[in-house]
Amino acid sequence: MKFTDSTTNKTSKAEEKPNKYKVVWQKLSSQERQLLEAKPVHELSKGEPYLGRKQAMQKKCRQLSNANNDIELSRMIYDDKHKFVMCEVPKAASTTWRKFVWFLLGKVKTKEELRHVNQSITILNRGNLPTLASLNISEAMKRLSTYTTFFAMRHPFDRLVSAHDSKFTSRDRGVTYKMNFGRRIAINQAKNHMHGVPVNNKLTSRDFNLENIPEYQKLNDVEKTDVAEYVKIIRSGEIPFQQFAKYVVYQQQATNMDAHWRPQMSLCNPCAVNYDFVIKFEDLSTDSNRLLEYLQRGEPEERKLSLKLIPSRVTNKKTTQQMKTLDSSTKQQLEKIYGDDFAILGYN
Template identity: 25%
Template sequence: MMETSLNKPDRMGKSRLFRIFVILGSVFMILLIIIYWDDVGATHLYLHTTISGPHSSRLPLEGHADPKHKPDDDKDVSFLSDIDAFVNQFLEGTADPTEQVRGGTPPGDAHNQSTEKPEERFIPRREWKIHLTPIAAEKKQRQDSRKQLIRDVCSSNSSLNFPGKNRTFDDIPNKELDHLIVDDRHGVIYCYVPKVACTNWKRIMIVLSESLLVDGAPYQDPMDIPQPLVHNTSLHFTFNKFWKRYGKFSRHLMKIKLKKYTKFLFIRDPFVRLISAYRNKFEQENEDFYKRFAVVMLKRFGNYSKPPASAVDAFAAGVRPAFSHFIQYLLDANTEKDMPFNEHWRQVYRLCHPCQINYDFVGKLETLDEDAEQLLRILRVDNVVEFPRSYHNRTVTSWEENWFADIPYESRRKLYQLYEADFRLFGYSKPSILLHE
């Protein structure tokens, strides 16, 4: 009896030690999976198909079912989503407190929002599309040509050199990855470029990720999303937020998602984009851009020692920077000494890093409607969302000569050098009329 009671503490100690080893071993194995899962055949666990919850609005209407859709597909779960859930749990307390939680209400935007779990109810959707014809060969060839051109310009044999061309993905600071929006539900990464239909593409990403609710259910029509919410950073999970969520695993997870997900961006003629940015930010009353940029332009180049204090006062007095002032501001060496270019006129190669990220789809604003339709088919989400039809009152290339009429030749030449990488990478011809060639 005495021997039994003496051995009992030993057995309890061994049992406790065994449980500790089991727990530590389990955590170690899970971490190994996180680090090496892409090397052990995980490719088949995540396909670029819609991965969604049981919302009946996502089911095909009766009599119009997609023959390729299998009922059991809804039971599949993204492997990366499982990893996200685990790492969030394992690194509890490290998440970005400003980040929007799916289904929550963005700070200060409580209108028509609800944090309650959406009810399972039928929401009418468009009929599921069944494409009987493949994407046209010329459209595929156009994409191949655009992507090959980027590879050629980025290669070491290319005659064009520009900052950051030869760095690796690991060399890119986290703060420069803030334009890469990730949708884990559908395996999509979108690099948004301001003044290139990015408002509507952000709307698409909100609908796909279901990061914003109205009356307890995700938005289904992109145009129903209020514009002030579209650019709310809490609604978009971007690469620069990975560090706060995943810590030391962030770069590896970025690389996994870059490898597995479909990556796309949209671009436009660089000079036309500058004209569009000027029209939008300085020809309209924009208090933020007036105080941050217009006042600087007026002081440096407009001979205004004391510009009006507000955009309202400035517009009332007919005071605003001219397009020539904007160009002088871009060419001034002091501009980027004060701060990096604003995203609305920053070069695309600095926003989206095409030499470090192998994009699967390169769209252009000049062919927006057909490129958008092709991309949504490639992503297999054209049954979920439609890209809003573009309007035709946009800045176009034919306006360049008029806009640059008062810009001296030397300034035009320097401006082209500043944006030459974007011209060359994305196949835009050198504006010979502006440069007198």
């Protein structure tokens, strides 16, 4: 498995921009690992397909040659009242589940209030949700070993396409990722698109006139159109999937990967934590409601949350179409980056 930073109390460079978020790691001792492995099968996972899912994951973890004991405590949200620990996986219903947790923690009193909560206040780097990183290791382990632990998993390439769709297209009304990542990616990959026109920060200004560049003046009409279209990409930060994929490959090689597309095995490491329950994004409504019903047992019926089935913007068809735009080298490198996700989480 590849981790962005396997040192405790280090800050991941990938998350300094745009998310100033302190990533806190803990390397479990053999005793701590054994304590989590010894947890009995949770009642939520005793039926199928949950038992089979859990057993298959455990079997594959035992076969993993490069397994380690590093876990990211700063990604694990806990609730002492309902006694659960959730490992957050961006682009796997994380926004929905953070809002559920917000309600369960009593941050709002009614479901109607919850509907009006701005999801941005629940983002981990805001510090409004309690994580195990705020506790000493003894208290963190106490919760991991006795509370209901869970995370949501998703097909690695669906998640990758979703990250691009939500951060680097017109769907995202914000500009943070586009300006901090998109522009830089477009500039760094501009060589094959600019027909010899120099690339510099002046191009990001909408007031800058391409006609003033001598190299641009020498181009034919088709080349000028190519350059003008690419300058639009540089200025907007709305990069195509191919460029995003190449950047992910580069980021992984630099061990500097953003959480929205970092492998799920790196984010939650189920081989070390032995989660009680795993939500499968492809069965999101069914799995989430099973878990919600358990966590809210004893609550008045009128206060209980449930998840209605909402179709995802990113379908298998869309993922297939996007992957077809990649060259074979980029595909192979992505398969390697997300290899443990495919192997351990049971996707193909």
